[in-house]
Amino acid sequence: MSETVIKFGILGCAEIARKVGRAIGLAPNATIVAVGSRSAEKAAKYAADNGFPPATRAYGSYDAVLDDPEVDAVYVPLPTSLHAKWAVLAAQKKKHLLLEKPVAVNAAEFDKIVEACVANGVQFMDGTMWMHHPRTAKMKEFVSDERAFGKITAMHTCFTFAADPDFLENDIRVKPDLDGLGALGDAGWYCIRSILWANDYELPKTVTALRGPVLNKAGVILSCGASLYWEEGKVATFHCSFVSHLTMDITAVGTKGTLHVHDFVIPFQESEASFSVASESGFDELVTGWVPKPAEHLVNTSLPQEVLMVKEFSSLVGAIKAKGSQPEMKWPIISKKTQLVIDAVKLSIERGFEPVEVVG
């Protein structure tokens, strides 16, 4: 039985949309039918340059994509400051919504997007690709294994990359009126998501930004970090940056085990990805070595993680279209929690590194 193929429209010609466009093409249950830009010529050239299907309609506005009756779902990689407007409009036009992260400029704006999605019965998912890699499920199995990992106690995540001078001058992610959350909304999004993921999406009690964030002249965060605190000693820290070398770590420590991964957002290569675990490791008698040593686990995937994301999203949309299923609320819920922690970090920086309570 063939699955419903979901027809995508793309709003804008963002660099990231090239990757997701390819993913829509590779997903067995999705296809691109429209792309909209501020000029139809630009949209047409973008579609051609990126090998979108020849029948893809190139529109000179985002509205035209939303008005295309054949479009089931839209992928929205617009600057964050435009999310609320276009995501709400898309939902109102009954378009299912695959929205780039950060999902909004703050949680209150994101609430409006979710309300519109709920009111119109459309599926919401953010573009956090690594959530869909089969490695992520395997890592989750480990940190959920009470016998091998125990209870999580401490975690550190880091996502940094060295943006080039052009990025630091011109990218939307350094512009206060476009992606005003800067490195926190971009790289920090992944760090925070991974911390919530490992903690079964339990929000921390307090979030405290760490001293030493780097801001550009316009006040946009280029690097920052925070410590998160739950209760009973459960803690996490993260660091994100546009001005440090590429690093992409999760270290999750439980009472009985440890997980390490060094390429959690973008695996070193597409077809396979690894992680390392240790469980009940101790020392030999004279404390001159580990027993047992950590072990490496390799996970293969026939489809890249962004394709699996599109596939999962399209499958949920297909169920809504074909069977009248309800939208899966897991996805907007975890987006909201991620955004809440981002907001708390930003507020803590503004308040001079005071702890901020996180209320879900």
Added chain:
Amino acid sequence: MSETVIKFGILGCAEIARKVGRAIGLAPNATIVAVGSRSAEKAAKYAADNGFPPATRAYGSYDAVLDDPEVDAVYVPLPTSLHAKWAVLAAQKKKHLLLEKPVAVNAAEFDKIVEACVANGVQFMDGTMWMHHPRTAKMKEFVSDERAFGKITAMHTCFTFAADPDFLENDIRVKPDLDGLGALGDAGWYCIRSILWANDYELPKTVTALRGPVLNKAGVILSCGASLYWEEGKVATFHCSFVSHLTMDITAVGTKGTLHVHDFVIPFQESEASFSVASESGFDELVTGWVPKPAEHLVNTSLPQEVLMVKEFSSLVGAIKAKGSQPEMKWPIISKKTQLVIDAVKLSIERGFEPVEVVG
């Protein structure tokens, strides 16, 4: 030309002294000649059980070791609260001093030890073994390489282990009157030392303890963390614990490169140890993989790191004895800096996680 062989006395029968005792035996320029305990019988049994040379003199007091004219140097693994008394006495008796970490209950007490060493012309070194592994020198080469690593911007270190119930009840490291610095003075010592090591021993400007430390009923730290801040966005965090699974990480991120090591304090195995580096890594065109990927470096060592520590210490002592060299002050200087940061973390916890300025 044969090197002077340094004759060691050991104060006390600590568990860690078994490892260092073996190391003294294996070092080509060191030998054990005396061990002192509160009972001569206990000292004699300890010497026999651990294969110390048959001629080792077993004394019923620490004083007797210090009064033994043949003893050149003492290894002092006593509880931290006893360091000031016995280290100062040892120096006054012209015994060179290999002192376990944390070196003192606070930096002011440590100053007294250093003063005594300087006044008596004896060498001081703390027992931080990993400093002496050839891997450490190789890692330092990498983080010092402006072309490959750039300037250090962010660092995270973690040393945790899951102490058993007996340790958590009875070990000297959970007793306020013995090793009152708890996990901070023990595991945290290594984290802080590694941060200073990677930053060329430049002290941070401020140290802020992170929320969520775990204390036992007596108020001794069982787990804690801190963020360190220099200037211009240079930051570090660490986490140390007696109540989490064994984890031993350094992540050092520069503007151009990243270093990872997962067994920095005690390598997984004695004879070889590895670390991973990435330099100027970016993504492929569609951001679906890394170019270049990180590379693993393997470093072999014919002598375990603790033997290299004893060898280095004994070599310095030998130069003082044979050639009238001055003691190498690098070692007490880095011990002092490590202790200063420990003191700042402790003070920050006591002050409700306020930032504490570090003054060297």
